[in-house]
Amino acid sequence: MDTTKTPAPDAPEADTTPADLVKGEDPRPGENASGTGAAAHTADGAGLTDATTDATRDDEESGEEFDEDLAEDEEQTGGVAAAAAAIVAAGLSLVALSGSWASRVLAERQGLTGQIHGDKSAPPAEQIAALYGDGWQLTSLVNGVMATVALLIAAFVLARPAFGTPGRTLPVWVRAVSWAAVVLGAIGVLVFGFLYFLPLPKVPA
Numbered sequence: 001m002d003t004t005k006t007p008a009p010d011a012p013e014a015d016t017t018p019a020d021l022v023k024g025e026d027p028r029p030g031e032n033a034s035g036t037g038a039a040a041h042t043a044d045g046a047g048l049t050d051a052t053t054d055a056t057r058d059d060e061e062s063g064e065e066f067d068e069d070l071a072e073d074e075e076q077t078g079g080v081a082a083a084a085a086a087i088v089a090a091g092l093s094l095v096a097l098s099g100s101w102a103s104r105v106l107a108e109r110q111g112l113t114g115q116i117h118g119d120k121s122a123p124p125a126e127q128i129a130a131l132y133g134d135g136w137q138l139t140s141l142v143n144g145v146m147a148t149v150a151l152l153i154a155a156f157v158l159a160r161p162a163f164g165t166p167g168r169t170l171p172v173w174v175r176a177v178s179w180a181a182v183v184l185g186a187i188g189v190l191v192f193g194f195l196y197f198l199p200l201p202k203v204p205a
Contacts, residue, residue, distance in 0.1 A: 082157050082170055086177040089154035093184035096146035097191070103142035107135035124203040133200045140196035147188025154181035 114130035122130075157178045161168050170178075 089181035093150035096188045103139045107139040110135040140192045144192030151185030
């Protein structure tokens with residue numbers, strides 16, 4: 001009987017190349033997960049930065065639009081005020097030239113005062129001055145003041161753009177009305193100044 005033992009076949013050697021390496025996968029799952037997390041964090045940070053930039057840009061655009069609207073509102077308000085002032089100046093100068101109701105009332109009141117308090121024994125020249133002369137001068141004074149106010153208002157309207165926003169001009173019709181008020185006001189000042197200092201008629205001896 002043969003007692004020689006047949007050696008057992010050698011066990012196949014284990015494959016030293018990990019399957020993960022063959023497939024090209026990272027055998028370090030912890031580090032791989034960490035890398036993926038860092039990339040995701042970077043992407044999130046970039047998205048947050050873009051969102052913040054967009055929000056800031058929207059705020060700036062909104063602020064610019066608000067400033068433009070505010071400037072437009074101020075310009076419209078200033079234009080309306082200038083137009084109203086020009087119309088007031090023109091109307092006031094016309095009223096002054098045609099003779100205002102207030103000036104007539106004051107002149108009549110002054111004449112009535114002269115009749116009541118006048119000295120009947122005074123010379124005729126003094127009686128005429130008390131009855132008529134003071135009233136005429138008061139009429140010229142009131143209308144002359146109105147013409148002067150109209151002239152000043154119109155001149156202010158024309159000069160206002162020079163002290164405001166550079167390049168800003170008044171509408172054509174506002175300038176035309178203002179210049180008309182200036183001319184009428186100047187005429188009124190000259191006319192009523194002449195009438196105020198006009199001497200009374202002399203009483204024949």
